[in-house]
Amino acid sequence: MSYQAPHLILATSPFLKRPVDTPMIMRHVLYALAPAVAAATWFFGLSALAVILACVLGCVLTEWFFKGRRPLAESTILDGSAAVTGVLLALTLPPGLPLWMSFLGGVVAVVFGKLVFGGLGHNIFNPSLVGRAFLQASFPVALTTWSAQRGAGGTFGLQASNLALPFLHAHVDAVTAATPLARMKFEATTTPLHNLLVGSTAGSLGETSAVMILLGGAYLAYRRFLNWRIPLGIFASAYLVATLLHAVNPSYPDGTFHLFSGGLALGAVFMATDPVTSPVTPRGAWLFAAGTGALVVIIRQFSGLPEGVMYSILLMNGFTPLIDRVTQPRTYGTKRRLGRGN
C-alpha cells in the first residue's frame, strides 16, 4: 500500500508533560509577592519601590553579566530566579536604605549566594539572605535605621536617604522609629496585635504586613508551588517555644507576638520555602521547619540581636543536606529508609 509517511521524531516515553515549568513557578512567586509589595508601597511610599527596583536590577544584571552576557532569549535571567531573589532581598531591607547599597546587596546575593556554587539549584544558602547578611555586616547603621511610615519622607514618600551617594555619609534628618521587636527587646514594650497584622509598624519593607505575606503564601500553597509544611512547621515551632518561654518567665513576650512580629512571616513563607535550600523530603521539611522556628525565638530572646529570622534560616540551610540524608524515603517493598542499609 502506498502511503505518505510523516517525518517521525524519536524519543523515549513519557510523551505527556505537566504544563508547569520552572520559569512559570518563579513567575507565580512574583505574583504571590505582589500583595506584600503593594503593602510596602502603601506604607513607605516610593522609597519602597525604589529599593525593590535597585535590588532586582542588581540581581538581574549580575546574573546576565556573569552567565556569559548572552542575548536575552538565551539568558538564564529568563528563568526568573534572579528577579525573585531581588524582590525577596528588598523586602528584608529598611525603606530608607541608600539605593546603591540595595543594588550592591543584589550583586552579592547573586554572586556569592548563587553563582559561586554553580548557579540555580546548586547553592546551599538562600541567596537573598546571603545578600542581606552581607549588607548587615557591612552597613550595620543603615540596615538598622528604620524610618517611620509614610509622611516621614519627602515627595511621594521618596526618602532623601535613598539617594545617598556611595560611601558618603548622608546627612539627612529621617524620622526614625523602633521596630516592634526592638521595642520589645530594648524598651520592654509590646506592640498591639492588630498593628502587627496590618503592618502599620516600623520595619523592613516586607516584615510589616503579615496578612499580605500569608495571602501570597496561601496562593502558592494552593497552586502547589510551595511546600506548606515549612511555614506551618515554623509557625508551630516558634509559637510552641515562645509559649514555653513565656510560661517559664512571663516577662518574655508570648507566642502570638512572636508569630506576627518582625520577619517571621516573610521568612517562613518566602525564604525558608526556597526549594533549593530546604529539604526535599516531607519529614525533612518538618525537621527543617522545627529547627528554624525554635532558633528564631531563641535568637530573638537570648542573643544581642532583636531579630533572628535571617540567621535561623541560613543556619538551617546549612543543615539541609544532612537532613535530606537522614530522611530519605522508604522505597516501596522495602522495610528501612534509604541510606540505612536494607
Place this chain on the structure above:
Amino acid sequence: MIERLQHARTFRHGVHPGTFKEQTADQLIERMPFPTEVVLHLRQHLGAPSKPVVRVGERVFRGQLVAEAGGFVSVPLHASATGVVTAIEKRRHPAGNMSEAIVIAVDPNSPQALYEDAPHDWETPSRDELVRAIQAGGFVGLGGAAFPTHVKLSVPEGKRAEWVLINGAECEPYLTTDHRLMLESADSIILGIRITMKVLGAHKAFFGIENNKLDAIQALRDKIPADLHCEIVPLETKYPQGAEKMLITAVLSREVPSGRLPIDVEVVVNNVGTVAAMGDFFGYGQPLIERVVTVSGPGVHNPSTLLIPLGTKLSDVLAHCGGVTGDTNQILFGGPMMGAPQYHMDVPVLKGTSGILCLTHAEAAVRKEYACIRCSSCLDACPVYLNPSILGQLARTGNYESMRGLHLMDCMECGSCSYVCPSNIPLVQRFRVAKALLREEDARQKDKEREEAARAKAVAS
C-alpha cells in the same frame, strides 16, 4: 455513583495527566478488514522467541500453529490470517531493530474461518494440563508487557495464590482498549476469570477499574454471576494505577517486596484483555491471533478502537483510520506515558500492542531543560517512593553505582517523575540508561567470575 467515587481505592503518590479518552470511549469495537500481508514476529513476548514450524510456500489457515514455543518462558504463534507463507526473514520490529518474522500473503478470497473452532474443555483437566493448554493458545499479558501468561499462572512450589486480581485500570491516557472490552465482551471476561481462578486454585477475584469508567463498572456488576467470587473494586483515576504493584497496593493494601513477584504476597494479576482472550480460546477455540487496539491522538483523522489481526502493518492500520494529519510527528505503540515511538510505517502490530497514538507538534515538542530546583515534585509523584531528584543528579554525573545504592533497580520506569518535573529534566530517560548500563556491568561481572572459577578448577585438576 457518588457513593462509588467516595469509596474508590488507590495507591500513594502518582500523577494526574489528562485522560484524553473521549475520542474513542463511546465507539464500538470495529473489526478491521484483513490486510494484504501480515508480518508475525517470532519475538512477540518476553522470553525465548518462537520457532517456526512452517516452510516458505506453505498454505496456512487462520488460527493454525506457525511457530512453537522456544522453551517454558515462551509461547507459540498462530497464523492471524489464511494465506501463503511468502518468507521467513528479518523484518522491522517495533522495538527498533530487524528481527525474524513469518510473512504471510493473505488470501483475498478466503472466508477467514478459524482453523479449529471447537471449544476447549476447562472443567475436567488438571491445573498442569490447563497451564499447558494456555501456553498452547499463545497467551501473553495484553496490557503491554507481553509476559507469557502460563508462566504467571504456574504457581511455584511452596507458594500459593489466594487471590486473582484483574487489571481493568487502564490508567494510560488515550487508551480505551480495556474499557471497550469490559463493555462489549463481559462473557469472555467472566469465562477467563473462572479459568484463571481454577488454574491458580484461587478463592476470590478482585476486579480493579478506574472510576472514569463508571459504565464499565456498572455493566460488569450487573453481569457477574452470583456463583463467581469476583468483587469489582472502583479505583481512583490516577497514573500508574494499572502498574501491577500499584494495583495490588490499591486493592489489597499490600506491598510486593523489592525484587519479588506478586505471588510472594499470594496474588496473581492478569490484564482484562488477557482474560478476555483466554475466554475466547476456551469458549470457541480461537488462539491469540488478533487483539483490540485503540488508534487515537490528535494526529489521526478517524480515531477508533479496532480489532486487528496480529501482524497488520502500521501503515495499513492508519490508512484504515483515514490517515494522519500533516503535522503528525510522533507515532507510538502503547500509551503516551510508557509507549514506544515508531520509526517506520512497516512495523506490525504485536500481541502487546495496546494502542497506536499519533501525536502532533504540540505534544511532541522538545522542551528546554532547566536546573533542578529541588522542588520535590518528583518525590511526591514516584509510586515506588524513590528520590528521583538525587538519582537525576547522580545520573547526570554518571555515578551509576551510587544510584544502585539508592534503589534505582526498583524503578519501574513509569515516567511520573519526568511528567511532573518543572525543569523538564529527562529523569526516567536517564534512569533507563543507568539501569541498562548497570545490568551490562552485572553480566560482565558474572562472566568474569565464571571464567575465574573455570580457571581455578583447571589449575586444581
